[in-house]
Amino acid sequence: MTNPAWTPLFAHGTRLETTPLGVLLKDEQRNQRLRHSLGGCLIDFSRQHVDLETLQSLAKLTRESGVYALRDALFSEQNINLSEDRAVLHPALRDGIEGLSSERAEAIAVTRDRLYALAESLRCGSWRGCTGKAIEDVVHIGIGGSHLGPELLVRALEGYQDSHLRFHFVANIDAGDLSAALRHLNPETTLFIVVSKSFGTLETQVNAASARSWFLERTGDVNALAQHFIGITAKVDAAQEFGIPQQNIYPLWDWVGGRFSLWSAVGLPVLLAIGPDHFDALLRGARTVDRHFLQTSDLDNLPALKAALAFWNFNILGCTSLAILCYDERLALLPDYLQQLEMESNGKSVDRHGNLIDYPTMPILWGGTGCNGQHAYHQLLHQGTSAYAADFVLVGADEHQYAEHHRWLNANAIAQGQAMAMGFVPQGSGEEHRRVSGGHPSTTIILDQLGPQEMGALLAIYEHKVLSLGALWDINSFDQWGVELGKNLARPIFAQLEDVTEPDNQDQATGALIKHLQKVRQ
Ligand code: F6P
Numbered sequence: 210m211t212n213p214a215w216t217p218l219f220a221h222g223t224r225l226e227t228t229p230l231g232v233l234l235k236d237e238q239r240n241q242r243l244r245h246s247l248g249g250c251l252i253d254f255s256r257q258h259v260d261l262e263t264l265q266s267l268a269k270l271t272r273e274s275g276v277y278a279l280r281d282a283l284f285s286e287q288n289i290n291l292s293e294d295r296a297v298l299h300p301a302l303r304d305g306i307e308g309l310s311s312e313r314a315e316a317i318a319v320t321r322d323r324l325y326a327l328a329e330s331l332r333c334g335s336w337r338g339c340t341g342k343a344i345e346d347v348v349h350i351g352i353g354g355s356h357l358g359p360e361l362l363v364r365a366l367e368g369y370q371d372s373h374l375r376f377h378f379v380a381n382i383d384a385g386d387l388s389a390a391l392r393h394l395n396p397e398t399t400l401f402i403v404v405s406k407s408f409g410t411l412e413t414q415v416n417a418a419s420a421r422s423w424f425l426e427r428t429g430d431v432n433a434l435a436q437h438f439i440g441i442t443a444k445v446d447a448a449q450e451f452g453i454p455q456q457n458i459y460p461l462w463d464w465v466g467g468r469f470s471l472w473s474a475v476g477l478p479v480l481l482a483i484g485p486d487h488f489d490a491l492l493r494g495a496r497t498v499d500r501h502f503l504q505t506s507d508l509d510n511l512p513a514l515k516a517a518l519a520f521w522n523f524n525i526l527g528c529t530s531l532a533i534l535c536y537d538e539r540l541a542l543l544p545d546y547l548q549q550l551e552m553e554s555n556g557k558s559v560d561r562h563g564n565l566i567d568y569p570t571m572p573i574l575w576g577g578t579g580c581n582g583q584h585a586y587h588q589l590l591h592q593g594t595s596a597y598a599a600d601f602v603l604v605g606a607d608e609h610q611y612a613e614h615h616r617w618l619n620a621n622a623i624a625q626g627q628a629m630a631m632g633f634v635p636q637g638s639g640e641e642h643r644r645v646s647g648g649h650p651s652t653t654i655i656l657d658q659l660g661p662q663e664m665g666a667l668l669a670i671y672e673h674k675v676l677s678l679g680a681l682w683d684i685n686s687f688d689q690w691g692v693e694l695g696k697n698l699a700r701p702i703f704a705q706l707e708d709v710t711e712p713d714n715q716d717q718a719t720g721a722l723i724k725h726l727q728k729v730r731q
Pocket of ligand 1: 353354355404405406407409467468692
Protein backbone atom coordinates (compact mmCIF):
# COMPACT_ATOMS: atom_id res chain seq x y z
CA MET A 210 0.00 0.00 0.00
CA THR A 211 1.31 3.48 -0.69
CA ASN A 212 0.01 7.00 -0.58
CA PRO A 213 -2.43 7.58 -3.50
CA ALA A 214 -0.68 10.92 -4.14
CA TRP A 215 2.30 8.85 -5.29
CA THR A 216 0.37 7.17 -8.13
CA PRO A 217 1.41 9.70 -10.82
CA LEU A 218 5.03 9.22 -9.82
CA PHE A 219 4.80 5.47 -10.29
CA ALA A 220 3.36 6.15 -13.76
CA HIS A 221 6.36 8.35 -14.58
CA GLY A 222 8.63 5.62 -13.29
CA THR A 223 7.07 3.10 -15.66
CA ARG A 224 7.21 5.57 -18.53
CA LEU A 225 10.91 6.32 -17.98
CA GLU A 226 11.90 2.69 -17.50
CA THR A 227 12.72 2.37 -21.17
CA THR A 228 14.42 5.76 -21.50
CA PRO A 229 18.16 5.54 -20.87
CA LEU A 230 19.72 8.33 -18.87
CA GLY A 231 21.87 9.11 -21.88
CA VAL A 232 18.72 10.01 -23.83
CA LEU A 233 17.46 12.30 -21.07
CA LEU A 234 20.85 14.03 -21.03
CA LYS A 235 20.37 15.10 -24.65
CA ASP A 236 17.73 17.63 -23.48
CA GLU A 237 19.88 20.67 -22.58
CA GLN A 238 16.86 22.63 -21.32
CA ARG A 239 16.26 19.80 -18.87
CA ASN A 240 19.91 19.70 -17.87
CA GLN A 241 20.01 23.45 -17.21
CA ARG A 242 16.91 23.08 -15.02
CA LEU A 243 18.81 20.53 -12.95
CA ARG A 244 22.02 22.51 -12.46
CA HIS A 245 22.09 25.02 -9.58
CA SER A 246 24.50 26.98 -7.42
CA LEU A 247 24.11 27.95 -3.77
CA GLY A 248 26.53 29.15 -1.09
CA GLY A 249 29.63 28.39 -3.13
CA CYS A 250 28.41 24.94 -4.12
CA LEU A 251 27.47 23.78 -7.63
CA ILE A 252 24.76 21.14 -7.34
CA ASP A 253 24.28 19.20 -10.56
CA PHE A 254 21.25 16.90 -10.56
CA SER A 255 21.39 16.29 -14.35
CA ARG A 256 22.44 12.64 -13.93
CA GLN A 257 19.24 11.93 -12.01
CA HIS A 258 16.81 9.73 -13.93
CA VAL A 259 14.07 12.32 -14.35
CA ASP A 260 12.61 14.51 -17.09
CA LEU A 261 10.85 17.86 -16.77
CA GLU A 262 7.42 16.22 -16.70
CA THR A 263 8.44 14.09 -13.73
CA LEU A 264 9.94 17.11 -12.02
CA GLN A 265 6.61 18.89 -12.25
CA SER A 266 4.90 15.93 -10.60
CA LEU A 267 7.53 15.89 -7.87
CA ALA A 268 6.99 19.62 -7.36
CA LYS A 269 3.26 19.03 -6.99
CA LEU A 270 3.83 16.17 -4.51
CA THR A 271 6.25 18.38 -2.55
CA ARG A 272 3.64 21.08 -2.19
CA GLU A 273 0.82 18.65 -1.37
CA SER A 274 2.91 16.73 1.19
CA GLY A 275 3.30 19.90 3.21
CA VAL A 276 7.06 20.29 2.83
CA TYR A 277 6.77 24.07 2.74
CA ALA A 278 4.17 24.10 5.52
CA LEU A 279 6.53 22.12 7.77
CA ARG A 280 9.38 24.42 6.81
CA ASP A 281 7.30 27.46 7.74
CA ALA A 282 6.30 25.80 11.01
CA LEU A 283 9.96 25.26 11.89
CA PHE A 284 10.89 28.87 11.13
CA SER A 285 7.91 30.11 13.17
CA GLU A 286 9.09 28.15 16.22
CA GLN A 287 6.22 25.68 16.28
CA ASN A 288 6.77 22.40 18.14
CA ILE A 289 7.20 20.23 15.05
CA ASN A 290 8.96 17.51 17.02
CA LEU A 291 5.59 16.08 17.97
CA SER A 292 6.60 13.07 20.09
CA GLU A 293 8.73 15.27 22.35
CA ASP A 294 6.57 18.41 21.93
CA ARG A 295 9.61 20.51 21.07
CA ALA A 296 10.53 23.18 18.57
CA VAL A 297 13.35 22.47 16.13
CA LEU A 298 15.47 25.59 15.84
CA HIS A 299 19.02 24.76 14.69
CA PRO A 300 18.80 27.56 12.04
CA ALA A 301 18.50 30.02 14.95
CA LEU A 302 22.04 29.09 16.00
CA ARG A 303 23.32 30.77 12.84
CA ASP A 304 20.83 33.66 13.04
CA GLY A 305 18.77 32.01 10.33
CA ILE A 306 15.40 32.67 11.94
CA GLU A 307 14.19 36.25 11.72
CA GLY A 308 11.92 37.37 14.54
CA LEU A 309 13.11 34.61 16.85
CA SER A 310 11.56 34.91 20.31
CA SER A 311 13.63 37.30 22.41
CA GLU A 312 14.31 34.79 25.17
CA ARG A 313 15.84 32.31 22.75
CA ALA A 314 17.68 35.01 20.80
CA GLU A 315 19.16 36.32 24.03
CA ALA A 316 20.24 32.84 25.18
CA ILE A 317 22.00 32.21 21.86
CA ALA A 318 23.71 35.62 21.81
CA VAL A 319 24.92 35.43 25.42
CA THR A 320 26.23 31.91 24.96
CA ARG A 321 27.97 32.77 21.70
CA ASP A 322 29.68 35.78 23.32
CA ARG A 323 30.87 33.61 26.20
CA LEU A 324 32.06 30.94 23.81
CA TYR A 325 34.02 33.38 21.64
CA ALA A 326 35.66 34.84 24.73
CA LEU A 327 36.61 31.36 25.93
CA ALA A 328 38.01 30.51 22.51
CA GLU A 329 40.08 33.69 22.41
CA SER A 330 41.56 32.97 25.85
CA LEU A 331 42.55 29.47 24.77
CA ARG A 332 43.84 30.49 21.34
CA CYS A 333 45.94 33.39 22.67
CA GLY A 334 47.16 31.46 25.72
CA SER A 335 45.71 33.67 28.42
CA TRP A 336 43.76 30.69 29.76
CA ARG A 337 46.21 28.99 32.10
CA GLY A 338 46.24 25.45 33.46
CA CYS A 339 46.78 24.44 37.09
CA THR A 340 50.55 25.00 36.92
CA GLY A 341 50.33 28.28 35.04
CA LYS A 342 50.98 26.85 31.57
CA ALA A 343 48.90 27.61 28.46
CA ILE A 344 46.72 24.88 26.99
CA GLU A 345 48.24 22.95 24.08
CA ASP A 346 45.97 19.92 23.66
CA VAL A 347 42.17 19.80 23.54
CA VAL A 348 40.39 16.49 24.17
CA HIS A 349 36.79 16.54 22.95
CA ILE A 350 34.68 13.84 24.63
CA GLY A 351 31.26 13.20 23.07
CA ILE A 352 29.44 10.85 20.73
CA GLY A 353 26.89 11.07 17.88
CA GLY A 354 25.72 14.63 17.35
CA SER A 355 28.03 15.66 20.18
CA HIS A 356 31.03 14.44 18.20
CA LEU A 357 30.54 13.93 14.47
CA GLY A 358 30.15 17.55 13.40
CA PRO A 359 33.13 18.93 15.30
CA GLU A 360 35.51 16.21 14.14
CA LEU A 361 34.27 16.42 10.55
CA LEU A 362 34.83 20.18 10.41
CA VAL A 363 38.17 20.28 12.25
CA ARG A 364 39.41 17.77 9.65
CA ALA A 365 37.70 19.32 6.63
CA LEU A 366 38.83 22.85 7.46
CA GLU A 367 42.40 21.94 8.41
CA GLY A 368 43.55 24.45 5.81
CA TYR A 369 41.95 27.21 7.85
CA GLN A 370 43.44 26.19 11.20
CA ASP A 371 45.40 29.09 12.64
CA SER A 372 45.82 28.01 16.24
CA HIS A 373 48.62 26.14 18.00
CA LEU A 374 46.13 23.82 19.64
CA ARG A 375 46.10 20.07 18.90
CA PHE A 376 42.72 18.28 18.84
CA HIS A 377 41.84 14.77 19.97
CA PHE A 378 38.36 13.25 19.68
CA VAL A 379 37.12 10.56 22.05
CA ALA A 380 33.72 9.08 21.23
CA ASN A 381 33.58 5.30 21.58
CA ILE A 382 33.51 3.54 24.96
CA ASP A 383 36.24 1.32 23.50
CA ALA A 384 39.11 2.51 25.65
CA GLY A 385 41.27 2.53 22.57
CA ASP A 386 39.77 5.94 21.76
CA LEU A 387 40.60 7.43 25.14
CA SER A 388 43.99 5.79 25.65
CA ALA A 389 45.15 6.83 22.19
CA ALA A 390 44.15 10.40 22.94
CA LEU A 391 45.79 10.55 26.37
CA ARG A 392 48.91 8.58 25.56
CA HIS A 393 51.29 11.48 25.10
CA LEU A 394 49.43 14.28 26.83
CA ASN A 395 50.57 16.44 29.70
CA PRO A 396 47.69 17.04 32.13
CA GLU A 397 49.04 20.52 32.89
CA THR A 398 48.49 21.66 29.31
CA THR A 399 45.38 19.64 28.40
CA LEU A 400 41.78 20.87 28.28
CA PHE A 401 38.88 18.41 28.27
CA ILE A 402 35.60 19.42 26.63
CA VAL A 403 32.78 17.13 27.76
CA VAL A 404 29.88 17.43 25.31
CA SER A 405 26.60 15.74 26.07
CA LYS A 406 23.18 17.30 25.70
CA SER A 407 21.70 14.80 28.20
CA PHE A 408 24.87 14.45 30.27
CA GLY A 409 23.69 10.88 30.64
CA THR A 410 25.04 9.09 27.57
CA LEU A 411 26.91 5.99 28.73
CA GLU A 412 29.93 6.31 26.42
CA THR A 413 30.52 9.95 27.27
CA GLN A 414 29.95 9.48 30.99
CA VAL A 415 32.42 6.59 31.19
CA ASN A 416 35.00 8.38 29.03
CA ALA A 417 34.66 11.62 30.96
CA ALA A 418 35.00 9.84 34.31
CA SER A 419 38.13 8.03 33.11
CA ALA A 420 39.58 11.28 31.79
CA ARG A 421 38.87 12.95 35.12
CA SER A 422 40.60 10.05 36.95
CA TRP A 423 43.57 10.27 34.58
CA PHE A 424 43.81 13.98 35.30
CA LEU A 425 43.41 13.76 39.08
CA GLU A 426 45.86 10.85 39.41
CA ARG A 427 48.50 13.08 37.79
CA THR A 428 47.70 16.40 39.42
CA GLY A 429 46.10 15.38 42.70
CA ASP A 430 44.17 18.63 42.73
CA VAL A 431 40.37 18.50 42.40
CA ASN A 432 40.26 22.31 42.25
CA ALA A 433 42.27 22.08 39.05
CA LEU A 434 39.22 20.66 37.24
CA ALA A 435 38.09 24.25 36.86
CA GLN A 436 41.10 24.99 34.67
CA HIS A 437 40.98 21.81 32.62
CA PHE A 438 37.32 20.78 32.13
CA ILE A 439 34.61 22.48 30.10
CA GLY A 440 31.03 21.17 29.95
CA ILE A 441 28.59 21.64 27.06
CA THR A 442 25.16 20.33 27.98
CA ALA A 443 21.46 20.95 28.58
CA LYS A 444 21.87 19.43 32.08
CA VAL A 445 23.90 21.99 34.01
CA ASP A 446 23.31 20.35 37.40
CA ALA A 447 24.69 17.02 36.18
CA ALA A 448 27.77 18.71 34.80
CA GLN A 449 28.36 20.50 38.11
CA GLU A 450 27.91 17.24 39.97
CA PHE A 451 30.61 15.77 37.72
CA GLY A 452 32.91 18.53 39.00
CA ILE A 453 32.70 21.15 36.25
CA PRO A 454 32.11 24.61 37.75
CA GLN A 455 29.16 26.65 36.50
CA GLN A 456 31.35 29.23 34.79
CA ASN A 457 32.77 26.45 32.59
CA ILE A 458 29.40 25.17 31.43
CA TYR A 459 27.88 26.24 28.09
CA PRO A 460 24.20 25.48 27.58
CA LEU A 461 22.43 23.46 24.93
CA TRP A 462 18.67 23.72 24.58
CA ASP A 463 15.92 21.17 24.02
CA TRP A 464 14.95 23.02 20.83
CA VAL A 465 18.19 21.94 19.17
CA GLY A 466 18.53 18.29 18.23
CA GLY A 467 21.90 16.62 18.87
CA ARG A 468 22.50 15.85 15.20
CA PHE A 469 21.75 19.46 14.31
CA SER A 470 23.92 21.03 17.03
CA LEU A 471 27.36 21.68 15.53
CA TRP A 472 26.42 25.37 15.10
CA SER A 473 26.09 25.69 18.91
CA ALA A 474 28.72 25.40 21.65
CA VAL A 475 29.12 21.82 20.42
CA GLY A 476 31.18 23.38 17.62
CA LEU A 477 33.75 24.73 20.10
CA PRO A 478 36.68 22.68 18.70
CA VAL A 479 35.97 24.13 15.25
CA LEU A 480 35.93 27.65 16.68
CA LEU A 481 39.20 26.93 18.53
CA ALA A 482 40.79 25.55 15.38
CA ILE A 483 39.76 28.12 12.75
CA GLY A 484 38.96 31.20 14.86
CA PRO A 485 35.89 33.44 15.08
CA ASP A 486 36.03 34.95 11.59
CA HIS A 487 36.05 31.60 9.82
CA PHE A 488 33.49 30.18 12.27
CA ASP A 489 31.26 33.14 11.41
CA ALA A 490 31.74 32.23 7.74
CA LEU A 491 30.57 28.70 8.53
CA LEU A 492 27.43 30.11 10.14
CA ARG A 493 26.98 32.53 7.24
CA GLY A 494 27.15 29.73 4.69
CA ALA A 495 24.42 27.84 6.51
CA ARG A 496 22.36 31.00 6.93
CA THR A 497 22.50 31.59 3.17
CA VAL A 498 20.87 28.20 2.71
CA ASP A 499 18.30 28.95 5.44
CA ARG A 500 17.27 32.09 3.56
CA HIS A 501 17.13 30.21 0.28
CA PHE A 502 15.11 27.35 1.79
CA LEU A 503 12.64 29.77 3.37
CA GLN A 504 12.25 32.12 0.43
CA THR A 505 12.29 29.79 -2.59
CA SER A 506 9.39 27.75 -3.84
CA ASP A 507 8.99 24.67 -5.92
CA LEU A 508 11.96 22.90 -7.31
CA ASP A 509 14.18 25.97 -7.40
CA ASN A 510 14.31 25.15 -3.71
CA LEU A 511 17.42 23.01 -3.62
CA PRO A 512 16.90 21.13 -0.34
CA ALA A 513 13.32 20.40 -1.40
CA LEU A 514 14.55 19.28 -4.84
CA LYS A 515 17.23 17.10 -3.25
CA ALA A 516 14.58 15.50 -1.03
CA ALA A 517 12.12 15.03 -3.90
CA LEU A 518 14.78 13.25 -5.96
CA ALA A 519 15.78 11.12 -2.96
CA PHE A 520 12.11 10.13 -2.58
CA TRP A 521 11.89 9.42 -6.36
CA ASN A 522 15.03 7.26 -6.32
CA PHE A 523 14.02 5.31 -3.25
CA ASN A 524 10.26 4.97 -3.28
CA ILE A 525 9.71 4.92 -7.05
CA LEU A 526 12.92 3.66 -8.68
CA GLY A 527 13.73 1.26 -5.83
CA CYS A 528 17.23 2.46 -5.01
CA THR A 529 17.93 0.82 -1.65
CA SER A 530 21.01 2.81 -0.71
CA LEU A 531 22.58 6.22 -1.08
CA ALA A 532 26.35 6.34 -1.50
CA ILE A 533 28.16 9.50 -0.42
CA LEU A 534 31.37 9.44 -2.47
CA CYS A 535 33.76 12.15 -1.31
CA TYR A 536 36.60 12.91 -3.67
CA ASP A 537 38.69 14.73 -1.05
CA GLU A 538 40.32 13.02 1.96
CA ARG A 539 39.51 16.07 4.09
CA LEU A 540 35.84 15.02 3.72
CA ALA A 541 36.48 11.46 4.87
CA LEU A 542 34.14 11.91 7.84
CA LEU A 543 31.25 13.38 5.83
CA PRO A 544 29.52 9.98 5.25
CA ASP A 545 29.64 9.27 9.00
CA TYR A 546 28.13 12.68 9.76
CA LEU A 547 25.41 12.29 7.15
CA GLN A 548 24.62 8.78 8.36
CA GLN A 549 23.51 10.17 11.69
CA LEU A 550 21.90 13.26 10.21
CA GLU A 551 19.78 11.33 7.71
CA MET A 552 19.39 7.84 9.13
CA GLU A 553 18.78 8.81 12.75
CA SER A 554 16.31 11.43 11.50
CA ASN A 555 14.34 9.47 8.92
CA GLY A 556 14.89 5.81 9.81
CA LYS A 557 11.34 5.62 11.14
CA SER A 558 8.31 3.34 10.76
CA VAL A 559 5.49 5.36 12.33
CA ASP A 560 4.00 8.55 10.96
CA ARG A 561 4.02 11.86 12.80
CA HIS A 562 0.92 10.85 14.71
CA GLY A 563 2.26 7.48 15.83
CA ASN A 564 0.52 5.27 13.27
CA LEU A 565 2.48 2.42 11.69
CA ILE A 566 3.32 3.19 8.07
CA ASP A 567 3.30 0.60 5.30
CA TYR A 568 5.76 2.15 2.87
CA PRO A 569 9.56 2.25 3.00
CA THR A 570 11.43 5.23 4.40
CA MET A 571 15.12 6.23 4.44
CA PRO A 572 17.52 4.04 2.45
CA ILE A 573 20.84 2.95 3.89
CA LEU A 574 23.27 5.86 3.59
CA TRP A 575 26.91 4.85 3.35
CA GLY A 576 30.03 6.08 1.64
CA GLY A 577 33.72 6.69 1.58
CA THR A 578 36.42 8.57 -0.24
CA GLY A 579 37.42 8.37 -3.88
CA CYS A 580 39.57 7.21 -5.56
CA ASN A 581 39.94 4.56 -2.81
CA GLY A 582 36.37 3.30 -3.28
CA GLN A 583 37.17 2.54 -6.92
CA HIS A 584 39.51 -0.14 -5.63
CA ALA A 585 37.03 -1.54 -3.12
CA TYR A 586 33.27 -1.34 -3.85
CA HIS A 587 32.93 0.37 -7.22
CA GLN A 588 32.98 -3.05 -8.90
CA LEU A 589 29.60 -3.69 -7.27
CA LEU A 590 28.39 -0.23 -8.20
CA HIS A 591 29.22 -0.82 -11.87
CA GLN A 592 28.37 -4.50 -12.34
CA GLY A 593 26.39 -5.49 -9.30
CA THR A 594 22.65 -6.09 -9.10
CA SER A 595 21.84 -3.41 -6.52
CA ALA A 596 19.88 -0.28 -7.40
CA TYR A 597 21.45 2.69 -5.66
CA ALA A 598 21.89 6.43 -5.94
CA ALA A 599 25.09 8.36 -5.32
CA ASP A 600 26.12 11.84 -4.24
CA PHE A 601 29.58 12.83 -5.45
CA VAL A 602 31.21 15.59 -3.39
CA LEU A 603 34.36 17.22 -4.73
CA VAL A 604 36.32 20.46 -4.51
CA GLY A 605 36.94 22.73 -7.48
CA ALA A 606 39.94 24.80 -6.38
CA ASP A 607 43.45 23.37 -6.32
CA GLU A 608 44.29 23.99 -2.68
CA HIS A 609 47.76 22.52 -2.45
CA GLN A 610 50.80 22.37 -4.67
CA TYR A 611 49.96 18.95 -6.11
CA ALA A 612 47.71 20.24 -8.91
CA GLU A 613 48.16 17.09 -11.03
CA HIS A 614 46.93 14.91 -8.17
CA HIS A 615 43.85 17.09 -7.75
CA ARG A 616 43.12 17.04 -11.46
CA TRP A 617 43.26 13.22 -11.51
CA LEU A 618 41.06 13.11 -8.43
CA ASN A 619 38.35 15.20 -10.06
CA ALA A 620 38.71 13.47 -13.42
CA ASN A 621 38.00 10.18 -11.66
CA ALA A 622 35.05 11.62 -9.75
CA ILE A 623 33.41 12.87 -12.94
CA ALA A 624 34.25 9.68 -14.83
CA GLN A 625 32.75 7.44 -12.16
CA GLY A 626 29.47 9.35 -12.34
CA GLN A 627 29.60 9.10 -16.12
CA ALA A 628 30.17 5.34 -16.00
CA MET A 629 27.36 4.89 -13.48
CA ALA A 630 25.03 6.90 -15.72
CA MET A 631 25.99 5.76 -19.22
CA GLY A 632 27.38 2.28 -18.71
CA PHE A 633 29.22 0.31 -21.38
CA VAL A 634 28.02 -2.21 -23.95
CA PRO A 635 30.79 -4.53 -25.23
CA GLN A 636 30.92 -4.88 -29.01
CA GLY A 637 32.49 -8.26 -29.41
CA SER A 638 30.68 -11.55 -28.68
CA GLY A 639 31.68 -13.39 -25.56
CA GLU A 640 32.46 -10.10 -23.90
CA GLU A 641 29.39 -9.92 -21.63
CA HIS A 642 31.66 -9.86 -18.56
CA ARG A 643 32.67 -6.37 -19.60
CA ARG A 644 29.12 -4.98 -19.69
CA VAL A 645 28.37 -2.09 -17.35
CA SER A 646 24.63 -1.54 -17.05
CA GLY A 647 24.68 2.20 -16.29
CA GLY A 648 21.44 3.96 -15.44
CA HIS A 649 22.47 4.66 -11.85
CA PRO A 650 21.39 8.16 -10.77
CA SER A 651 23.82 10.54 -9.10
CA THR A 652 24.11 14.14 -7.98
CA THR A 653 27.46 15.91 -8.26
CA ILE A 654 28.25 18.61 -5.72
CA ILE A 655 31.32 20.73 -6.41
CA LEU A 656 32.45 23.09 -3.65
CA ASP A 657 34.22 26.13 -5.08
CA GLN A 658 36.78 25.58 -2.34
CA LEU A 659 36.84 23.53 0.85
CA GLY A 660 36.12 26.55 3.04
CA PRO A 661 33.92 27.28 6.06
CA GLN A 662 31.22 29.05 4.06
CA GLU A 663 30.95 26.20 1.55
CA MET A 664 30.86 23.61 4.34
CA GLY A 665 28.18 25.57 6.19
CA ALA A 666 26.06 25.68 3.06
CA LEU A 667 26.60 22.01 2.23
CA LEU A 668 25.60 20.75 5.68
CA ALA A 669 22.57 23.06 5.85
CA ILE A 670 21.38 21.75 2.47
CA TYR A 671 21.42 18.22 3.88
CA GLU A 672 19.69 19.37 7.09
CA HIS A 673 16.81 20.91 5.14
CA LYS A 674 16.70 17.87 2.85
CA VAL A 675 16.07 15.82 6.01
CA LEU A 676 13.10 18.00 7.02
CA SER A 677 11.70 17.89 3.47
CA LEU A 678 11.96 14.10 3.28
CA GLY A 679 10.28 13.84 6.68
CA ALA A 680 7.31 15.77 5.29
CA LEU A 681 7.21 13.61 2.13
CA TRP A 682 7.15 10.47 4.30
CA ASP A 683 4.93 12.10 6.96
CA ILE A 684 7.36 11.11 9.73
CA ASN A 685 8.95 12.95 12.64
CA SER A 686 12.59 13.54 11.66
CA PHE A 687 13.51 15.03 15.01
CA ASP A 688 13.16 12.30 17.61
CA GLN A 689 15.12 9.05 17.98
CA TRP A 690 13.22 6.67 20.23
CA GLY A 691 14.74 3.67 18.47
CA VAL A 692 18.10 4.08 20.20
CA GLU A 693 16.70 3.49 23.70
CA LEU A 694 16.05 -0.29 23.56
CA GLY A 695 19.65 -1.34 22.86
CA LYS A 696 20.94 0.95 25.57
CA ASN A 697 18.53 -0.59 28.10
CA LEU A 698 19.30 -4.18 27.08
CA ALA A 699 23.04 -3.57 27.57
CA ARG A 700 22.71 -2.84 31.29
CA PRO A 701 21.76 -6.35 32.55
CA ILE A 702 24.21 -7.89 30.06
CA PHE A 703 26.98 -5.69 31.44
CA ALA A 704 26.23 -7.03 34.93
CA GLN A 705 26.06 -10.62 33.68
CA LEU A 706 29.41 -10.31 31.92
CA GLU A 707 30.91 -9.35 35.28
CA ASP A 708 29.34 -12.44 36.77
CA VAL A 709 30.25 -16.13 36.51
CA THR A 710 26.75 -17.47 37.16
CA GLU A 711 24.34 -18.61 34.45
CA PRO A 712 22.84 -15.50 32.82
CA ASP A 713 19.11 -15.58 33.59
CA ASN A 714 16.19 -13.87 31.85
CA GLN A 715 17.99 -13.91 28.51
CA ASP A 716 16.95 -15.53 25.22
CA GLN A 717 19.09 -18.53 24.22
CA ALA A 718 21.26 -16.66 21.72
CA THR A 719 22.06 -13.85 24.11
CA GLY A 720 22.62 -16.25 27.01
CA ALA A 721 25.05 -18.38 25.01
CA LEU A 722 27.07 -15.35 23.95
CA ILE A 723 27.24 -14.06 27.53
CA LYS A 724 28.43 -17.45 28.74
CA HIS A 725 31.11 -17.55 26.07
CA LEU A 726 32.37 -14.10 27.04
CA GLN A 727 32.28 -15.03 30.72
CA LYS A 728 34.51 -17.98 29.86
CA VAL A 729 37.01 -16.35 27.52
CA ARG A 730 37.49 -13.26 29.66
CA GLN A 731 38.98 -15.33 32.54
O1 F6P B 1 22.26 8.30 19.22
C1 F6P B 1 21.40 8.73 20.21
C2 F6P B 1 21.82 10.11 20.68
O2 F6P B 1 20.89 10.59 21.59
C3 F6P B 1 22.01 11.10 19.53
O3 F6P B 1 20.81 11.61 19.05
C4 F6P B 1 22.89 12.11 20.19
O4 F6P B 1 23.52 12.98 19.26
C5 F6P B 1 23.89 11.19 20.91
O5 F6P B 1 23.10 10.07 21.32
C6 F6P B 1 24.61 11.83 22.08
O6 F6P B 1 23.66 12.30 22.99
P1 F6P B 1 24.16 13.35 24.14
O7 F6P B 1 24.62 14.60 23.40
O8 F6P B 1 22.97 13.56 24.99
O9 F6P B 1 25.30 12.70 24.86
